[in-house]
Amino acid sequence: MDLSDEILIQRAAQEGDQRAYSQLVRRYQSQLRYSLRQLCNGDQALADDMAQEAFIKAYKALPAFRGDAKFSTWLYRIAYNLVMSEKRKKAPDVDQEAVDRAQSDEGHEEVQQLSMARDLNAAMQELSEHQREAIHLCMHRGFSHEEAASIMKMPLGTVKSHVNRARAKLQSLLDPWREEVVSG
Amino acid sequence: MDNHLMNRNDQTDSLPDFDTWLRQELQHSEPYIDDDGFCEQVMASLPAPRNRRVTERRYNFLQYGAVLLSSGIVAWNFPLGAMIDQLMSQSISLYSLIAVGLLGSTIATGAGLVALKR
Numbered sequence: 001m002d003l004s005d006e007i008l009i010q011r012a013a014q015e016g017d018q019r020a021y022s023q024l025v026r027r028y029q030s031q032l033r034y035s036l037r038q039l040c041n042g043d044q045a046l047a048d049d050m051a052q053e054a055f056i057k058a059y060k061a062l063p064a065f066r067g068d069a070k071f072s073t074w075l076y077r078i079a080y081n082l083v084m085s086e087k088r089k090k091a092p093d094v095d096q097e098a099v100d101r102a103q104s105d106e107g108h109e110e111v112q113q114l115s116m117a118r119d120l121n122a123a124m125q126e127l128s129e130h131q132r133e134a135i136h137l138c139m140h141r142g143f144s145h146e147e148a149a150s151i152m153k154m155p156l157g158t159v160k161s162h163v164n165r166a167r168a169k170l171q172s173l174l175d176p177w178r179e180e181v182v183s184g
Numbered sequence: 185m186d187n188h189l190m191n192r193n194d195q196t197d198s199l200p201d202f203d204t205w206l207r208q209e210l211q212h213s214e215p216y217i218d219d220d221g222f223c224e225q226v227m228a229s230l231p232a233p234r235n236r237r238v239t240e241r242r243y244n245f246l247q248y249g250a251v252l253l254s255s256g257i258v259a260w261n262f263p264l265g266a267m268i269d270q271l272m273s274q275s276i277s278l279y280s281l282i283a284v285g286l287l288g289s290t291i292a293t294g295a296g297l298v299a300l301k302r
Contacts, residue, residue: 021227025223052229055226139210142207
């Protein structure tokens with residue numbers, strides 16, 4: 001039986017139940033690692049290190065988690081801060097081989113799906129870093145604008161503006177392609 | 185020509201709205217990342233769990249001990265005999281004195297406990 005985040009957090013924080021926390025880690029590891037890979041420009045090793053550190057930091061801070069926000073929002077905020085401070089520490093050097101390897105590892109079966117994913121990925125690369133992050137959090141992860149603003153530590157208006165501009169840009173890049181797919 | 189345009193418009197109308205489509209595509213293009221030992225690594229790096237119940241019990245014990253000790257010191261140094269003599273000379277009944285004393289100490293102890301709990 002899948003227990004809710006609230007119950008697992010309560011058990012981990014109040015009773016020191018690490019098994020409860022391991023369920024939370026399993027529940028969010030894929031999403032968080034994928035998001036951080038986007039944020040780290042495909043550097044899987046760095047993204048995984050940051051994700052691991054975020055889970056450890058979140059565990060230590062669990063007693064202070066008041067439940068005002070969702071656990072996922074809180075976790076993303078911790079992870080986002082870690083990545084940002086890591087990026088500030090050293091200039092980002094993109095491991096192009098790692099990116100290519102990651103992209104080739106993604107085993108999409110259907111050609112159209114592969115092509116769509118590639119085109120979508122290419123369109124996403126046309127966005128600025130903040131626009132990409134805002135779109136990822138709001139449209140991919142389904143966070144509200146307010147939650148994304150709190151994760152990105154940006155004013156709400158700025159996040160909305162990033163989302164709107166990114167959406168307009170993606171639409172102009174992808175709409176002709178969508179129509180092409182429908183018309184065959 | 186008109187038919188072609190109409191077909192094209194129909195197709196455009198049948199497209200899901202862009203936001204819905206984009207959300208779907210972003211989610212479809214996301215692979216599931218296998219745990220592959222990640223969770224074990226995280227769990228191995230966590231600090232050892234503290235038994236919070238035991239810690240809390242110890243903390244409460246210390247609180248009550250501190251309150252009792254301080255009450256004892258106050259009682260030891262309190263000039264109760266002198267106060268009783270003084271009050272007796274002012275013609276107040278002994279029972280009222282005891283009642284006032286008990287009430288006062290209960291309020292002081294209760295307030296001390298509440299303050300410590302906070």
